[in-house]
Amino acid sequence: MTPTSIIEMLRLNIPETLKLAVTPEQFAVLAANNRELRLERTSQGELSMNPPTGWETGKCNWSISGELYLWWRNAGEPGMAFDSSTGFTLPNGAILSPDASWVSAERWESLTPEQRGTFAAVCPDFVVELRSRSDALKPLRSKMVEYRENGARLGWLIDPLGRSVEVFRSDGEVEVLANPAVVSGEDVLVGFTLDLARVWGRYGEPSSKS
Numbered sequence: 001m002t003p004t005s006i007i008e009m010l011r012l013n014i015p016e017t018l019k020l021a022v023t024p025e026q027f028a029v030l031a032a033n034n035r036e037l038r039l040e041r042t043s044q045g046e047l048s049m050n051p052p053t054g055w056e057t058g059k060c061n062w063s064i065s066g067e068l069y070l071w072w073r074n075a076g077e078p079g080m081a082f083d084s085s086t087g088f089t090l091p092n093g094a095i096l097s098p099d100a101s102w103v104s105a106e107r108w109e110s111l112t113p114e115q116r117g118t119f120a121a122v123c124p125d126f127v128v129e130l131r132s133r134s135d136a137l138k139p140l141r142s143k144m145v146e147y148r149e150n151g152a153r154l155g156w157l158i159d160p161l162g163r164s165v166e167v168f169r170s171d172g173e174v175e176v177l178a179n180p181a182v183v184s185g186e187d188v189l190v191g192f193t194l195d196l197a198r199v200w201g202r203y204g205e206p207s208s209k210s
Contacts, residue, residue: 041095098127123151
């Protein structure tokens with residue numbers, strides 16, 4: 001076995017209490033070489049790592065992204081729609097990957113070719129975060145606030161465990177919808193609605209875990 005193959009077999013387990021700082025350039029290299037992980041970078045430059053999602057979350061992510069794509073296509077392809085594999089460099093320096101997102105044509109077309117690099121330097125107008133069984137709500141809520149503070153006009157924090165959707169709006173309002181049948185894109189994604197039966201049905205009975 002060659003030294004290179006030995007190195008390729010090694011896996012580094014990093015405790016949550018240990019913070020690793022990386023530059024945007026280092027982050028891009030790490031992300032390119034660890035595609036099986038969902039990597040993010042905080043505004044302080046700290047590396048955040050998440051394992052692959054379970055099948056429930058993966059199926060729900062697929063449904064949400066698929067519905068967003070269908071709206072985008074049928075609406076005449078306004079702006080740009082993205083799935084959970086896409087990272088964005090926010091104005092505060094964080095590099096985050098929403099579970100689904102949309103950038104308006106106005107914002108996208110204002111970017112230079114350099115700003116449209118690997119992790120486009122823009123905060124999406126619309127973002128979705130989907131809670132998995134291993135997620136606590138507090139960090140997800142903080143992430144939603146961060147999106148809003150960096151320019152997101154509408155965000156959905158979808159919690160299948162509690163069967164709720166927290167709607168974050170640009171004016172600072174947060175509306176909590178308890179077990180809604182649908183949620184609307186309002187005046188940001190005009191005509192877009194998500195049927196939540198596709199989400200709730202994958203997770204069984206609601207949970208009170210926070």
